[in-house]
Amino acid sequence: MEKSFEPAQIESTWYARWEASGAFKPSGQGEPYCILLPPPNVTGTLHMGHAFQQTVMDMLVRYQRMRGMNTLWQVGTDHAGIATQKIVENQLAVEEKTRHDLGREAFIERVWKWKEESGSTITNQMRRIGAAADWSRERFTMDEGLSAAVRKVFIDWYRAGLIYRGNRLVNWDPVLGTAVSDLEVNNVERDGHMWSIRYMTTDGAASLVVATTRPETMLGDVAVAVHPEDERYAHLIGQQLHLPLTGRQIPVIADDYVDREFGTGCVKITPAHDFNDYAVGQRHKLAPIEIFTLDAKVNDNAPAKYRGLDRYDARKAVLADLEAAGLLVGTKPHKLQVPVSQRSDAVIEPMLTDQWFVDLTSETLADGRPGGRKAITEPALDAVRSGEIKFVPENWSTTYTQWLDNIQDWCISRQLWWGHRIPAWYDEAGNIFVGEDEADARASATTAPVGALRQDEDVLDTWFSSALWPFSTLGWPADGPVKNERGEIVANWEQDKIFLPSAVLVTGFDIIFFWVARMVMATKYFTGKIPFREVYINAIVRDAEGQKMSKSKGNTLDPLDLIDGIALEPLVEKSTKSLLIPQVRAKVEKRIRKDYPDGIPAIGTDALRFTFAALASYSRTINFDIKRAEGYKAFCNKLWNAARFVLMNLPEGQIAAPQGLPATEAERWILTRLKQTLAEVEQHFVSYRFDHLAQALYEFVWNEYCDWFLELSKPALNGDDAAAAASTRHTLLVVLESVLRALHPVIPFITEEIWKDVGPKLGLTEESLIHRPWPKADDIAADHAATGEIEWFKNVLSGIRKIRSEMNISPAKTIPLLFADGDASDHARVTKFAAQISFLARTETPQWIEAGADEPASAAAVVGALRVMIPLAGLIDLEAEKVRLAKEISRIEVEIRKCEGKLGNANFVANAPAEVVAQERQRITDWNTTLGALREQAQKLGG
Template structure:
């Protein structure tokens, strides 16, 4: 290793100088492109495709940092690493963006043909669709950009259509009327997983339904009185004594006047409300199931935008659902059918995309039968062929897969993969093929497109555009994803892999943590607690943000994040930089001689080499077991404590006072170890490690630390004796430094040290003398404690530091006496409080614990002060 001749290495690392420069270098030299190479084992990751509408958020930072750590690590380990990037067309979200854009231009989607609208969609995609990838480059992701994919690419589009046709012909796909979640904003069906629930303050209206031929009323309570216009029954529990005599009778539907039956169904909860429920099969999921059981008429009273249609009485038609609600309530009141209105807080389903309340809606849609398809996909997870990290997600997966429902795969949109079904204009015959019918003029294609997830479920297999690539790279190795799409995407990809490829799509799934703020709230733009990652990168640097996110993110636990936490990563980067700068600056005056790397080795060299190999073993074990958080802490401890705080400091004694040959040997070895350490840090912090790596040597064009070989663990270099000897040395130095700090001995003053021990060596004494600023060190088993000296004990070594002439002993004794008096009074007060049973039993538990902690801390401090005071008495 031959460091560049640098007249001056910057005192501080400047991320903004390094990051753009090195990303361009990696990209220009095409370092991360992968081609099939049968001599190498592939390691493949496919990026969870972000929506083309997306921009970078803090969750993306964690997710993509984890992926980049693994792809860089495996690349350096010798695998043919391939990280495929791509974006998803995001049907609903993109169509909404394009419709909004057109509205600003004064254009209504209704006035456009499908082809015209799609042209605008592609224009929008070209302008905005790649923003998130430009942002991810700032994070340092080492994707294979030559393999960038889009779910609407010609190859991928055809694969999606082929999958539909295959499943249709196998009988898994069918069209039928079913209850769906309807999003009135996008005017499309959405899946259960795309519905989130909000607590809403509303009302519970109690409505009287007259029983025909009697003076009785059946009272039902509802939060959606407008849907009564589509009621086709009232249901009671067959075991409810209050209503047994009414079962089989009919009631008159208020306002509408239609007679509807009173039915018995065990679904009805006798304890809830009045024990009688209105049944609207076309507008409630549970009512729909009752409607099927009792062969009830299903009356849809809403249009696709959730306004009332021609099935409502004339005076209630063409009203928004909430306007219809007001009008229905008012009418019921006028007619005397409204018994009472109560305030009522309940959960209402909202569309994730449209952010409006969904409407349960009876609609003709395309569905996929899931029972049989799900079985092999469940087995491979339960059998451990696909491993989940953390494992507890297996139970969640198993529950969903064993209770899986048919999948509504159609969406009433134009942007997306259009369903490959044509209907003959005269005969009504259905044609389902990849290519359109030859006599296309006689056919009409289905208007719907596929659910976005019904395309991205093929992602792991069909991002590869030829059979050779697919055979080589599939199955992929690792999927890193958020747990909230375990059903949307993870489960469905496994189903697709098992059905179409007869093979799992990936071997490991790493479920990332949910990032929350320090109050435990999920990051959200609406709450204003979600930082812009690009601002954080600008302020702290990408490496600092990457490292911090892994350092604070335990596997399977939520992350509590604040901007200030990125100081962890920035300080770590500075520590690495300062150590490298020190070594490189010394290399301007000391010759680096590789042939001396194994010369002039003492116990501290054997210690750091041993610690490096132990750390390397612990680090690689943690990474291989998907314990990235643990790996970051292992790395941090070695770099900060072992190498920077101790080894670099210990090396100064020989670098400053050794012979020329010893200096060369020490610096050559330190730089070599530093370079190996940089390789270990690189997957976490690619930019700073590249910046320093390039300073270490005059390298050929196109070379990079990212394609260097990762260090290999060498058990033969584990030296427990050297570790024990150095730990003993560190203990003594730390104890003496503590004495200096506790007694306020000025840093400018040298001290004398007495070590009562038979174990200290000349080598240790040499380092102690240098690192604690000692004029004289005496060591021996028979030493007596000098007068007026501070003392400490490390293992069996007693340490004495004479204080005469270093400090004003009387003044220091007086200061300590006052401190002992102050702490004693405080301790007496807290003991009194804790001996009061009334306080202990009535005060909050955390308050009591704080008082106990105070007592413990003050007792420890008092013990220490009394010991120091006794030393000062001589």
């Protein structure tokens, strides 16, 4: 082994070897275990959320493969309709062209060309973090097989009456010119105003004052609503109002939607441009009036003077005219939640447009068949309510069920060119014909089309194809093998349906609605199976202070920068180059220079992965601190150096297993602790407590194996007992090899690199660690008696070393050692471990002080009833030792008060588990024993 651990040197070679060897493919043996990768956008690059989520998935896949499962990590990318089309349109803009200059067919060819050139960026980055995915089965939501699945689902649902076309209110992006989903909308707080406007009754006898943050939309008002129990306005319900500036009349209606305590208790109703108002309009059968064009300009339904104005220019004009008419009652500042498109930064406009929808709400269809609620929604609800699908943490199941209980019909059409074009055609009379192609649409028609057919211009929502991911990626609905463009088989439904349902879906809480629920709905409907048995909701990664990562804040981290390291100036340039506003760019640069004055050091993939594992609790968010990542790089270095120590203490050739039990208690202790640690780790994998898993492995490797067992092995390695030395060497190696296997799912690169030197020493024949089985706790014999002996030995050594440290006694100096008090077992243990104590603590041969004998002034540590004493004459200042003892006595007194506080709390004693209460009582007994010994020692020193 090299003297130091250099991540870059080993990471560049191991991944290519794994992939080339086919290590990531299903073995074909064992029970199926599948994980679906939430397909990242083909436009994307790896960010911290991806790296965290994919580390969790990779740990699970590697662990289950080692357990003998037939594992498949199904990967692929999403075509990302809006994002991808925007990238290519931006490229055309540089050429001073639009997609319309190219035409639909040529534009789509241009997009495919971009995808082939740039679409593999994120998958190559996934390889950098060690993702053990079966890349031979990689899918793309626009590949031929998945496109066939999309067409079949659309056609089947349409023919079952579960897809329809209708004029409904949707989120509309006026810049992109398309409907967008709720997930693609950010609600941003902005400073705005609340304007109060007077609406007069037609007889002029009364008026109502409404408050609005969007006065321009009053041009489309169809009513003013009040609460039915609001006595202030009861006499006006049913009367007509003059709608200012328009010449129209609108009624006063009563509806429970109105909050009579808010503002004046009067609400203007604009169904064509507000979702809540749309619902009110539906209840009262009020025809909506659209006042905006699709690019958010005022249309011909408004008075002539406002037509053609942008919506914000129209706002200014409307306010000026209201003020001139004396109808603008007041204006005050108001904080707004403004819906903003993620893709264009445009403010979303609720807009009535013709769209395609999946029926998720009807109990029955017009012809008596089951509607979407019974056919699609209810089975998805039942799957979670029955426990067939479980959420981890469990509370997220409530989020899932509440959304499905209150679901609306799903808008699945988008006004784009890039995506799955809707397989629907229209004849000259406007009749709709659906099929695989035009010929199939004609053949399936119940009535003959009128004239020529034209295909629908829209494409399907990206989430529509993603909803089919659990079964379409496995080859459904093809009868035989599905091949990619290179002619390679990527799926075969007849063989691969064994991977449905998958074991667990690892995903974020923000897409429970948009992806998780829709996968359950589609998979249950078309296969009769659930898509996955468990849903692990991973936390969202934030910065060290708990703030959301944002380019404009300068607190984003690129996982590859953490892996490879990056100098300050390149980091500043990278962090600010996309920021157009000079003030923001300057603020970000200032923060980067403050937080990373020396740039970001390279920590390597393994250290980053261990950090993610250690942070992966059940929390909603996690705070990523680069200093913690540097600490796990130190862990990797510690493991590397421990392995070098073991290998340097081995003879040439293979190490044979000794006959019988391990020769020393230290060996039996470390094997017992290994067994306990492996059992803990296995349980934490089951419960998805990766933070506890990482902590258990860290504690065992760092504290018990590296710090203690390597030390405890030295007396045997350097002693005269050849059998003990041989046995110790073998145990050092066996435990190290087991540790490497246990760590491999978390830190695969360094464990592989070390194992290539360790495995052959044990005569193991696997090509690499990735092919080794999981180390089973049940295969290791426990020796609890040895554990008790070694724990006593460790406490004695720790006591001596603590005195040395606090008294500033050189570790190289041999010192006298005395023992006093204690019971028969202490006397036996001192005799048994005397040589090891002298060797490891660098002391003279231990001596006992008989009861009643004069004692020299000494520094003492207490182990139970045993006093471990170092005579201080010639070593330290006695006064300093008195101060040390006083501090230790104060510390113990604090611990005793804590225990007494707990035991004095009736609620704690009554409600805590019995073993916890017993543990506290034992602790107070132990603390009092220690306190008595320390006080006695202080008294002997005159303290």
